[in-house]
Amino acid sequence: IAGITQAPTSQILAAGRRMTLRCTQDMRHNAMYWYRQDLGLGLRLIHYSNTAGTTGKGEVPDGYSVSRANTDDFPLTLASAVPSQTSVYFCASSGGGETDTQYFGPGTRLTVL
Amino acid sequence: GQNIDQPTEMTATEGAIVQINCTYQTSGFNGLFWYQQHAGEAPTFLSYNVLDGLEEKGRFSSFLSRSKGYSYLLLKELQMKDSASYLCAVRDGDYKLSFGAGTTVTVRA
Numbered sequence: 001i002a003g004i005t006q007a008p009t010s011q012i013l014a015a016g017r018r019m020t021l022r023c024t025q026d027m028r029h030n031a032m033y034w035y036r037q038d039l040g041l042g043l044r045l046i047h048y049s050n051t052a053g054t055t056g057k058g059e060v061p062d063g064y065s066v067s068r069a070n071t072d073d074f075p076l077t078l079a080s081a082v083p084s085q086t087s088v089y090f091c092a093s094s095g096g097g098e099t100d101t102q103y104f105g106p107g108t109r110l111t112v113l
Numbered sequence: 114g115q116n117i118d119q120p121t122e123m124t125a126t127e128g129a130i131v132q133i134n135c136t137y138q139t140s141g142f143n144g145l146f147w148y149q150q151h152a153g154e155a156p157t158f159l160s161y162n163v164l165d166g167l168e169e170k171g172r173f174s175s176f177l178s179r180s181k182g183y184s185y186l187l188l189k190e191l192q193m194k195d196s197a198s199y200l201c202a203v204r205d206g207d208y209k210l211s212f213g214a215g216t217t218v219t220v221r222a
Contacts, residue, residue: 033210042117042200042214043156058209090155099144099163102210104155 002026004105006091012111013081021076021108023091031094032074033102034058034066036087043090049074081112115139115211119201124219125191133186133199133216141206147175147186148200150215156200160186188218196220 007022025032030051035043035058045058049068063085065077074093078085091105116138125131137145144163148156162168162177162184174187188195198215205211 035212040214043202043210043212045209045211048209059211099161100204100208101146101158101161103158106155 004091004093004103006089006105006108008108009106010109010111012113013078015082015112017081019078019081019110021078021089021091021110023074023076023105024072025074025091025093025105026072027093027095027103028071029093029095029103030071031096031100031102032068033092033094034064034074034076035090035092036060036085037090037107038087046076046089081110083112086110086112115203115205117201117203117211117213119199119213119216121214122217122219124221127191127193127220127222129191131188131191131218133188133201133218135184135186135201135213137182137184137201137203137213139203139205139211142179143204143206143208145175145177145184146202146204146210147173147184148202150198150200152197159199191220193220193222 004025033048034046047066049055052071089108092102094102119135147159150156160175167176172189177184200215201213202210
């Protein structure tokens, strides 16, 4: 069981290019999340999905889009990357229950030049 | 918006105890989480509090006071491998997690 996988591990991207970060979980969790982590700012929620077919905006959604066609996959797309989107991106999922704890993938380090 | 404060850095000696404080002001409250994050790695779940009081898990304990908007994470018998960032996160009324910036703990021999 892999848990949550993310791809790529790291990427250097020219400004203006389109990029999709992939996230897949095998825990059959209903909810999935995308965060970015920047030094001194902590993790900030970009978009989330409570269940397949639904998505919602987090704290910092501008410049990003997501889709949730099925339970396992939750890709994050940067339509036209800008340098301020340089960050480490973490995908997470949660399966409900008493604590509804979020579990994180290994992250994607993205640099936009 | 949400406001979650925790110290930026703490240093302690191997075998000692360290207490990481977290204060919060959020729109609604549905639980407080502590995560550990080693450099270059993903956050991993440590503890969860939703009621006032102390939750103990081995060398780690977490305390919550909802009326004071306050929590702490207590790390006992520190080991070198405990050197990491510790993230305080509050689940708000919309069931979304808001994170503090994290406290970097350095354990020295």
